[in-house]
Amino acid sequence: MNFHNASFKAAYGTSAQLPASTQPEVSFAGRSNVGKSSLLNKLMYRKGLAKVSSTPGKTATVNFYDVDGQALVDLPGYGYAKVSKSELGRWSDLIEGYFNQDRQFALVVSLIDIRHEPSALDRHMVQFLQDAELPFAIALTKADKMSKQQAMKQLSMIRKALNTPKEVPYVVTSAEKGTGIEELRRLIADALGA
Ligand code: GDP
Numbered sequence: 438m439n440f441h442n443a444s445f446k447a448a449y450g451t452s453a454q455l456p457a458s459t460q461p462e463v464s465f466a467g468r469s470n471v472g473k474s475s476l477l478n479k480l481m482y483r484k485g486l487a488k489v490s491s492t493p494g495k496t497a498t499v500n501f502y503d504v505d506g507q508a509l510v511d512l513p514g515y516g517y518a519k520v521s522k523s524e525l526g527r528w529s530d531l532i533e534g535y536f537n538q539d540r541q542f543a544l545v546v547s548l549i550d551i552r553h554e555p556s557a558l559d560r561h562m563v564q565f566l567q568d569a570e571l572p573f574a575i576a577l578t579k580a581d582k583m584s585k586q587q588a589m590k591q592l593s594m595i596r597k598a599l600n601t602p603k604e605v606p607y608v609v610t611s612a613e614k615g616t617g618i619e620e621l622r623r624l625i626a627d628a629l630g631a
Pocket of ligand 1: 612
């Protein structure tokens, strides 16, 4: 799977607009500002393909990307405090709508900031993935913000806090430094059989 071969396909603002799933897809979830856009850009070798924002809580859409004929799906970031009630409603419609559809979920990459204890919403997300028996992996983001040793400590703390089954992979990443990006590409390609 050649991640250089990436393009943006479409953005959808309501779950009713989501196209039927015709191929396995790898989706990305995480709280707003976790570094999801930066990570996606790094994975796809493209600076501006996913929009990085310095102000969190940008308009929620589900964004589809084509990577070498495979589908990557960027889900709207959760947990931004300052969104309006109607925006929050649209967000839950999108996320719930996406996961409730009959789609081919090859892998969900759940992004968590390595610096902090997982938030209630992070735990919720991971619990949901477990309950729904969806294949998922955890990507810890922004590892360049601390020493390697500190990152290993945080990894073990977060693993414990989330209490995921042994087989759930954790990848320590930095979009800034490129840490863990190749490992994540391999996980994605394996999940897609590509
Ligand atoms: P999103 O809201 O989850 O899509 O997050 P963004 O990718 O827009 O990033 C949010 C902020 O975190 C931006 O200011 C990024 O520059 C910063 N950021 C993202 N990834 C990293 C990283 O790996 N290391 C560092 N130090 N900052 C990052």
